[in-house]
Amino acid sequence: GQQVQQSPASLVLQEGENAELQCNFSTSLNSMQWFYQRPGGSLVSLFYNPSGTKHSGRLTSTTVIKERRSSLHISSSQTTDSGTYLCALGMNYNQGKLIFGQGTKLSIKP
């Protein structure tokens, strides 16, 4: 089955609202990365966060190893935040091999 599951699959918000994206995994965590994928397809790295909480501007990532989950919080969303957010889990024996979730498609309405 799916080792990495993201929820929700899609999310529509009004500008200014906060977004909470979830990533759950079925295997032991060895590394966790979050990416933003632009509508054109290019990838932007957001966080490398194997455990704990990290902040970057309006973004916060929290990974809780025991609960096998990681979350991405976007505060005061903007229309430019629209796109697909991907989480990726590093494999135990080869942590450069990432298993990606199917993504959360975020749409922010003006």
Add this chain to the structure above:
Amino acid sequence: GPKVLQIPSHQIIDMGQMVTLNCDPVSNHLYFYWYKQILGQQMEFLVNFYNGKVMEKSKLFKDQFSVERPDGSYFTLKIQPTALEDSAVYFCASSLGAGANTEVFFGKGTRLTVV
């Protein structure tokens, strides 16, 4: 931060022809990867490469695919011959290590269209 460069960003090729996708990884990195994403679908691991050799490849890495990094220059993915189902965005990535606390850095991708 560290950058992985991919050239070109877009390529259109006739079915049956050969194509080479080029990647300039982060300069001191030792491990290199290719990932494939078909439009609207999940990003999937293809292959990783270290010390001149393929370390691991997925079932998506068909016999028509090959990778190399001659003399420390570009890390390349060659497809020969191409098929319609090879149309996808191919992402190159690199990392310093492959053990604990490995962060992987990705390029922006090359969109390959096979017609």
